[in-house]
Amino acid sequence: MTTTNPFDLSGKVAVVTGANTGIGRGIAVALAQAGADIALVARSDASDTAALIEQTGRHVTIISADLATIEPCVRIVEHTIRDLGGLDILVNNAGIIRRNDALTFTEEDWDAVLDTNLKVAFFLAQAAARHMVDHGGGAIINIASMLTFQGGVRVASYTASKSGIGGLTKLLANEWAAKGINVNAIAPGYIATNNTAALQADSDRNRQILERIPAGRWGEPGDLGGAAVFLASGAARYVQGHILAVDGGWLAR
Template identity: 45%
Template sequence: MSNMIYADLAGKVAVVTGAGGGIGRAVAAALRAQGAIVVATDRDAGAMSGVDADCRELDVTQAKAARALAAAVASQYGAVDIWINNAGFMARAPALDIDEAAWQRTMDINLKGTFFGAQAAARHMIAQGGGVIINLSSYAGVKPRPNCADYAAAKAGVAHLTQCLALEWSPKGVRVNAIAPGFIETPMSSWMHGDAGTYAEYVERLPARRMGQPAEIADAALYLASQASSYVTGHVLLVDGGVSKT
């Protein structure tokens, strides 16, 4: 994580979904380090063990649950300043092997969850006069890749959704942006970095010649959450080591 100080984040109330995973943990920790009040959520409370935050269970596929969480946070802390839709899911499979249930699960977590989380947050942000929403897309939503047609389609949807929401909500004081990570060393990508041969093969294709770290995504989140990006909205920030350009 960088040593940059975002003083304006101190005291801000931030919600991070999927905080039990590698990127979610890093984002929650980075916000806490900047003095934010962090509400960390995951569908599995046990997955958030060790996360320094107000940890709460949330199944992002349940719109009512997202609305209830946003209302509870606003009631307890007085605001919802930052909402980061980080919860995601990917099951690698050839397109011919993806059945309806697998497709629906991927869409529900990645796209439906992002929309209804953003909507729940925006209701409070618009009422309070402003806020920041950050969605997690993926380089796979920008550049086609094999064996994840459902995930890539969902993340492409997140990227476009981000721009649509920015058009509607930015005039009301709510900035909406997205981060599109490339290959990041997290449990979700263990299929790649867990095998030396596979790891070397993929790294050789990356212009940066290495995988990214969760803290590097957290740094991007801090920038987008802070006033350092006050004139940035509707943007999809690729943090991918250049892989989307290959």
């Protein structure tokens, strides 16, 4: 008896932003291992990630783009379709963080984070969805955060942006589910990446974080791969507007 693997992404094309390192790289590789061709969007050199994709036997293209503004959004979609023949999956991963006390937080740090983490995520989703609506649907995965659920400290604009990602994910699911587009989010816990390097280097804060995580360790970018494959696949066809925490049990404490 022949069965179909609901997690198989063969024939699909995925765009992953912020794919040069960290979470973006981990998700891009996992999607390729599941069968998808990948468009890597990054401001910095993404050739190392591309080499890992090529090892899976999938096609890959690199799109150089600075996602500080919405200017590249339509170009990213057009480039992906031209090079890889379609667009079925978008992973809105690119993001930045600025740290300062709320009493002295600057407008510049507020605007920079909100523009990249929230504004660009929306307009790239919009550009992708306009194609998906006319081509049988697709999947959009936003990268949320523990600060989608919690307040944090000294990261006012990041917390606002990731709370916004949670609400935006639900809004887009409400509008696009009936159009065949699954919109969900992954909320990573404490993952060892460039964005968390300062926390890892602070011995007191690092100890406090590890004491709170039931799994007893920082997450690795590859730990998010299975969640991304699931939400991108037919196995999640009735999952809409959900924020999936991949956090080692952080929120359970």
